[in-house]
Amino acid sequence: MHRNWRNPGVALAAAGLLAMSIAAGSISEKAKKLHFSSIVVDTHDDTTQRLLDPKFDLGVRHADGSIDIPRMKEGGLDAIFFSIWMSGKVTGPEAVERATRQINAVRDAVKKHPKEIMLATTAAEVRAAKKQGKIAALMGVEGGHMINSDLGVLRSYASLGVRYMTLTHSVNVEWADSSTDKAAHNGLTDFGKDVVREMNKLGVIVDISHVSDKTFYDALALSKAPMIASHSSCRAICDAPRNMTDQMIKDLAEKGGVIQINYHVGFLGQEFRDAERKDPSINESISREIKKRCPDENDEGCQLIEGDKITREYVAAGKLPRVDYTKIVEHIDHAVKLVGADHVGLGSDFDGANMPYGMEDATMLPKITEALLQKGYSESEVRKILGENTLRVLSEVGRVSKELQGKK
């Protein structure tokens, strides 16, 4: 989930140049073979919000949104982290209750389609799912506010299958600063450090997307296991606080971590971000339009999907610049040039953000493989970026957890 719709900040621009792009039909045989034999992992999908609508069926193809089982299969998406998310303004026990309901919604959706999808909590389970021809469903809690400063709740989430937690969402939590809020704690508080230690012990990946730079460095210094940025891109290309500086990417990689590139246009393209910032009235009118289309203000799924649609309408009308999916590949390439192919992966933010042209849904993913091959990446490098890097971190986090539990 990339932003809070009720707190906007977008703008206008001319239609962007159509960058060189690959039509869905023009994926080379080599790329197809590589893509569909690889384990493709996406570490951030907001489809969970749609699952809360009893009418939404993950098992059928939908005309809107980006994720469902048929499209995951078509795009070769083998493992997906369903994001457990609500606005950081929801706090206290209510946040706990809503998070458990979302976890249950994911588990129920998975149970409903046992032939196609299965719950996974370890790298070995993801590999086993792939072998059985099934999609692996994992869960990440997007925002430390959902534990209500209670390690017992964190442990309950872990028992229920949650495998990463983003320390904050867009506002600070009681124990950690967010990148999009005023610094209040100078990074992690002492309790925040306890949270990171407990996550290490539980085998829950520390996710530093959304957190302030100082929180990132505090977590990095403390965590005994590698960390991920589940859905962040490169600040050197697009100067958004939600993205990582080159130095942060290097430091993350140094400790074995992975940056999972976010496809949100406002994090990929500087010109999109500039346009948004230049004319805040655009985002305000998008928010108004969302409210009109989604009268139930608790229907986050509707808001996220419609937000993406409306943004596209603004791009088509020339009010916002167009961002092409090749920008995703630029960010991947930037990180690879910086730290090598072992520390980059995919964290789309599908169903929670505004997708670039040519990456409307999961069926488009083979284009990334094709583009990387065209850039001269080796097959083994491409496999790492598609999923192996994330699986390595997941195994390593599991190993550290066992070690820490054994010590006790």
Added chain:
Amino acid sequence: MRVLRLSAAAVCLFALSLPTRSSPGDDVSERARKLHFSSIVLDTHDDTTQRLFSKDFDLGKRNPDGHVDIPRMREGGMNAIFFSIWIDGRTLGPPAIQKALDQIDAVQQNVRKYSKDLVAARTAEDVRRAHAQGKIAVLMGVEGGHMIGNDIRMVRIFSRLGVGYMTLSHFYNDEWADSSTDKPAHNGLTDYGKEIVREMNKQNVLVDISHVSDKTFYDALEVSKAPLIASHSSCRAICNHPRDMTDDMIEALAAKGGVIQINYEKSFIDQAYKDASEKLTGKDVVAQFDQIVKDCNGDQECIGRKATAREKQETAEGKLPRVSWERIIDHIDHVVKLVGADHVGLGSDFDGAGMPEGMDDCRHLPQITDALMRKGYSDADIRKILGGNILRVMEQAEKVSRELQAQN
């Protein structure tokens, strides 16, 4: 957790104990000891969970107060225990769910901490395996449907976290079930309540009808595909308390394969005690409990302490009669005479109720075996009462759950 007059964390060290029993098990025969310590002794209701939050309590050490800890369970041959997940019925909605998660976590943390002695169990097979390994099997029961926050999906969350039974109500009516100690509001189970019972069957969560109104019991009995349990209730024919079961109810429960687990609380097992107690404090259990909860500002430990202190004082002042532990045997024997030895078991309410003299803590359990033997019960019947019956019910519920899951 029994009715008022005390509750959680009861500190029941009686100055007076029956003169014939200076220390536990003194006059338990060798034969009884042998039978007792080779049997699976499963207690379906212990409020020790509340004590796990106290800094002064350590489950792994012998404590001078209360009824249950690992050393005393070992000494009393109690090798399987349902820790009760309980919060007062006035705490509802999201706070109820968070508190329940905290209690489940506290139980699991203790299982991890004392992994040499304890092992988590969810099925009858788990309990048998624990027994074979010489470990105490730890199970959990949610005492009160209010903890699901009127949301059937929480049944699945609790089940996943290891909860083996749910008591449909506590002292107060739920949104969907009437309690035996509240004014009827739903005429038993609502339609939603019936759906919840079906979901419990599916999720292999035993339907516990302790605390519920007679009508709720009959409604649940009709709906449930698996046998029911009364996790901690005694016989109304001996002590006319709404928390106890009538002979008709016991017969109906047994006819469907269920089991009544005898509660040791003095006001449920002894008519004279109950009468004296009501003379002192009135019949309105709910009003009395409300007052204590209010006085304690909802603090669960305080609720237990306050109720206990009063009862202790009143007993010392002679305002309440003494009750012998042998009353427990009367209740067991009453059920056996009514429906045979296949439908009765032990649901002490240790650490949540006022224990009769001679059953001051779980070290005294072998006395029950000895007394039943002296009454002429066969070894096989005694084993059933000590734990075999509840294991049979668990196995049947597991089978029903598998069948219902397969139907999907």
